[in-house]
Amino acid sequence: MKNKLPTSPHAFSELLARVLKVCVLFLIIMSCAYMLLAMLGYHPKDPGWSHLGYHAGVRNWTGIFGAWLTDLLFSFLGVSAWFLPFIIIWPALRFMLRREVTLLDGLPFVMLRASGILLLMASLCGLASIHLSNQSLGFPFTSGGIIGQALSDWMVSWFSLLGSTVLLITAAGIGCTFYMELSWDAIQNRIGGGVLNAYRYLSALFAHNDDSSAQASDSAKQNADKSSALNDHGNNHAQHNESVRASLKERMRARLEPAFSASTGAASDAADASFGSALKSIKGQPATVNQQSAAEPPLVTEAISAHQSVKESGARAEPSWEDVDAADNIVPLRTVSQHPPGPAVSASASGLPKKELKIVPLAEAHQPIQNDDHDANSSNKERRPVRSLRKIPSLDLLDPPELQTDHGYSEEELEDMSRLLESKLKDFGVIAEVVEVNPGPVITRFEIQPAAGVKVSKITNLAKDLARSLAISSVRVVEVIPGKSVVGIEIPNASRQMVRLSEVLNSKPYLEASSRLTLALGNDIAGNPVVANLGKMPHLLVAGTTGSGKSVGVNAMILSLLFKATPEEVRLMMVDPKMLELSIYEGIPHLLTPVITDMKEAAGGLRWCVGEMERRYRLMAKMGVRNLGGFNDKVKAAQQQGKPLLDPLWNAEEHGEPFGTPAPALETLPYIVVIIDEFADMMMIVGKKVEELIARIAQKARAAGIHLILATQRPSVDVITGLIKANVPTRIAFQVSSKIDSRTILDQSGAENLLGNGDMLYLPAGTSVPNRVHGAFVGDDEVHRVVEAWKLIGEPVYIDAVLNESGSDSGGSSGGLFDEEQDPLYDEAVAFVTETRKASISSVQRKMKIGYNRAARMIETMEAAGVVTEAGSNGLREVLAPPPVRG
Numbered sequence: 001m002k003n004k005l006p007t008s009p010h011a012f013s014e015l016l017a018r019v020l021k022v023c024v025l026f027l028i029i030m031s032c033a034y035m036l037l038a039m040l041g042y043h044p045k046d047p048g049w050s051h052l053g054y055h056a057g058v059r060n061w062t063g064i065f066g067a068w069l070t071d072l073l074f075s076f077l078g079v080s081a082w083f084l085p086f087i088i089i090w091p092a093l094r095f096m097l098r099r100e101v102t103l104l105d106g107l108p109f110v111m112l113r114a115s116g117i118l119l120l121m122a123s124l125c126g127l128a129s130i131h132l133s134n135q136s137l138g139f140p141f142t143s144g145g146i147i148g149q150a151l152s153d154w155m156v157s158w159f160s161l162l163g164s165t166v167l168l169i170t171a172a173g174i175g176c177t178f179y180m181e182l183s184w185d186a187i188q189n190r191i192g193g194g195v196l197n198a199y200r201y202l203s204a205l206f207a208h209n210d211d212s213s214a215q216a217s218d219s220a221k222q223n224a225d226k227s228s229a230l231n232d233h234g235n236n237h238a239q240h241n242e243s244v245r246a247s248l249k250e251r252m253r254a255r256l257e258p259a260f261s262a263s264t265g266a267a268s269d270a271a272d273a274s275f276g277s278a279l280k281s282i283k284g285q286p287a288t289v290n291q292q293s294a295a296e297p298p299l300v301t302e303a304i305s306a307h308q309s310v311k312e313s314g315a316r317a318e319p320s321w322e323d324v325d326a327a328d329n330i331v332p333l334r335t336v337s338q339h340p341p342g343p344a345v346s347a348s349a350s351g352l353p354k355k356e357l358k359i360v361p362l363a364e365a366h367q368p369i370q371n372d373d374h375d376a377n378s379s380n381k382e383r384r385p386v387r388s389l390r391k392i393p394s395l396d397l398l399d400p401p402e403l404q405t406d407h408g409y410s411e412e413e414l415e416d417m418s419r420l421l422e423s424k425l426k427d428f429g430v431i432a433e434v435v436e437v438n439p440g441p442v443i444t445r446f447e448i449q450p451a452a453g454v455k456v457s458k459i460t461n462l463a464k465d466l467a468r469s470l471a472i473s474s475v476r477v478v479e480v481i482p483g484k485s486v487v488g489i490e491i492p493n494a495s496r497q498m499v500r501l502s503e504v505l506n507s508k509p510y511l512e513a514s515s516r517l518t519l520a521l522g523n524d525i526a527g528n529p530v531v532a533n534l535g536k537m538p539h540l541l542v543a544g545t546t547g548s549g550k551s552v553g554v555n556a557m558i559l560s561l562l563f564k565a566t567p568e569e570v571r572l573m574m575v576d577p578k579m580l581e582l583s584i585y586e587g588i589p590h591l592l593t594p595v596i597t598d599m600k601e602a603a604g605g606l607r608w609c610v611g612e613m614e615r616r617y618r619l620m621a622k623m624g625v626r627n628l629g630g631f632n633d634k635v636k637a638a639q640q641q642g643k644p645l646l647d648p649l650w651n652a653e654e655h656g657e658p659f660g661t662p663a664p665a666l667e668t669l670p671y672i673v674v675i676i677d678e679f680a681d682m683m684m685i686v687g688k689k690v691e692e693l694i695a696r697i698a699q700k701a702r703a704a705g706i707h708l709i710l711a712t713q714r715p716s717v718d719v720i721t722g723l724i725k726a727n728v729p730t731r732i733a734f735q736v737s738s739k740i741d742s743r744t745i746l747d748q749s750g751a752e753n754l755l756g757n758g759d760m761l762y763l764p765a766g767t768s769v770p771n772r773v774h775g776a777f778v779g780d781d782e783v784h785r786v787v788e789a790w791k792l793i794g795e796p797v798y799i800d801a802v803l804n805e806s807g808s809d810s811g812g813s814s815g816g817l818f819d820e821e822q823d824p825l826y827d828e829a830v831a832f833v834t835e836t837r838k839a840s841i842s843s844v845q846r847k848m849k850i851g852y853n854r855a856a857r858m859i860e861t862m863e864a865a866g867v868v869t870e871a872g873s874n875g876l877r878e879v880l881a882p883p884p885v886r887g
């Protein structure tokens, strides 16, 4: 198999290159051998470059050429000439053995080494010239040759003897580094590893001696039995190793076969590619591999990388079975786990004996995220089965989840990947052992136990390098896994299972959740559904770079609301500056206003929310309840008793009714969810005032049943300001482009290592450890179907005040939009308030004969200007400014 004849021109040229390489190598080795022999046969009286021979004949074994060559070498290099053949052979050998490097590829390496050789030889010559006497050595010129003499003369005149020595040693060190492509770190590690191994070996030896002396009284028979058992065990062990090696080799061969044959089955290819892709990088880093192989026994993964390199080379018409034979080098590290305890077959990266690798599906290992379906705002009575007789479209409108055919990685693949991970970590100087693997539907989590003294932040900082060296899109390091002392490394599966919204909405946590504000987010890493209660959040910030799945995520949240609540229970205000994402919902009965696309109107909408929030607070204060749930309960109870409650805030004049018109009966109030799709745009257009409005709603609106969902693709600090962050405690980060962005949203890195396509980190309020959630996918056509179904059930009843509110503002420029002090009636209102010492909105309203919201705005402006205090717990304000002086 190995020597199959080439069949294509490409394969022929490859073969030719290989043969040429071998010839060149042979030539170099033989030249060096000749040089060495010539030097060994050196006779000072032979003829040469530096002098004429005293004898007619030549004594050198290698003839006149050898005599001249040696004389030249010794004349110029002195004693250092002896190093030359060895120095040349070593890199030549390494270069020739790098199978995949062509001469041109290798040229930079050759030049690097050549310059290293020059520097090294020159400094050795200099050092020899300074420190070795030629008297006993008898070289033609000096012990350092002409080069050493010239160099040392020049250096000593400038740097003295000591200075020259130091400089020459430094130059030799640098030359050596270039020459050997040395990493001093690796040398340190090797020396350290050697010392440790020697120590372990010695301590094991002494322990063994102690044991044997303690057991010296055992009978000779027992000893004989023992030793024969040990021998048996050793033999069994060797056999076992052999068989595992053979089986691994067989496995690889089995994997390679389909790669070569045209009739490759798609399934096996997919599984193979999935694993192979994780190993691609090794081939791209030949230096690394060589260094590693010099330092430690080749790993399974190296052999597999050879397999990968073969597999990759669709271009390489004639793959070599040498790659399969690399499997002969496999050291079956994991055999220990399946073997009775005995002399350790392998050692982990930490040098300690391996424990058995546990493979536990994430479904068992992962603690599901607590789905909090208890809404603080809703009383117990409201906790009833949700899908009752209320008219809500059927969940059948959504596409069903696809049948999952991919079964993820096999056990062997997981084991191999664990080894690869350990070895890659080791390359980066982190000694750690994979103790458990948790395969999940989208990612696989490797739990690693770092060696003592390894800082977890070091591993976190390696996330990108690990991803690159494992040739995968991203690696996420989970610093803390609750209840465990290990560090998690999350690696994406080659094929990812999609989470459909229908799957999450049909799950128990969603169906049984009592809150009308239940949001379906997706599945956790173990595949458990994750739902969250917006009522408890109570506001949510969603950020992620473009294409990360943010809009799909927001759509899934909106549909979760639409499948849970009627328009009487939840009303929506949607702001969509991009005019494409949310416009799809136009016309559903839940909307308070048409989808807002004009940013000035959006600001007006927010202001309406502030007014509504104040109104609800006053209503709740009058009714003696603490939140919207309590208010609704009271209203419903009164309705059931046939004694509906009347609106305590009713003002007939304000509504254009004659004085004395009885107040209307109170109705239950819906929750209001304000969804702003690109909230950065709003901040840019309307400015700081939006930030203040959002902060005000966020601070107080929870009890009033008003909740915000803010989405942005620009998670920068000028958008997600401190004020907003402080008041919007629940965050969701989809994939972002940098650690800084991740910190802006979550106060920690991690979101930059997400996979995109709906992969998110969900940070519930009051927690610091984010949960990874694979977002639920919902397509535009599904959204359309749900929207159409709702449109058939009812029409939206828009609240004019929202539009009027924005309309009243639209006259001003965007800069002066919120400048209430420009209100023509503002001065009059201030005079009225300071005169009457009454800072109530309704009195200003009555006096000025203006709408509630305008009056509320004036009072707020007065508060900001320090004319009145902020409302106390009883809703009253004090007037601070003195009454106007009347002339």
Ligand SMILES: Nc1ncnc2c1ncn2[C@@H]1O[C@H](COP(=O)(O)OP(=O)(O)OP(=O)(O)O)[C@@H](O)[C@H]1O
Pocket: 498, 499, 544, 545, 546, 547, 548, 549, 550, 551, 552, 553, 713, 757, 758, 759, 774, 775, 776, 777, 778
């Ligand atoms: N949960 C998911 N599962 C699978 N694929 C998803 C998921 N969410 C989004 N995607 C894929 O990612 C693509 C981009 O998603 P989406 O449009 O939501 O991104 P975005 O962050 O809103 O981008 P933009 O800000 O540009 O609109 C979608 O077309 C879809 O193919």
